[in-house]
Amino acid sequence: MSIAGIxxxxxxxxxxxxxxxRALTxxxxxxxxWLEARNNMTHITVDQ
Known part of the structure; x- marks a missing residue:
């Protein structure tokens, strides 16, 4: 693997x-x- 890859x-x-x-916070x-996860654009509701 190249130096840039490392x-x-x-x-x-x-x-x-x-x-x-950040997610734990x-x-x-x-x-x-709510918390937005950008990988799959899923919104997770934070229940209180």
């Missing part, structure tokens, strides 16, 4: 962790009403 893969892992952190905050 660095890109590291960035993917970081973005996944950032997205997970949204799901635990009662002020949020």
């Amino acid at each position: 660095r890109s893969n590291r960035g993917d892992s970081y973005q996944t962790l950032v997205a997970l952190d 949204v799901l635990s905050d009662p002020d949020y009403q």
Whole structure:
């Protein structure tokens, strides 16, 4: 794998962790009403 490919893969892992952190924040905050997942454009209702 090229150096650019290795660095890109590291960035993917970081973005996944950032997205997970954000999702956990949204799901635990009662002020949020929905969470949009861009991969499949699914809206997940956050029940309180």
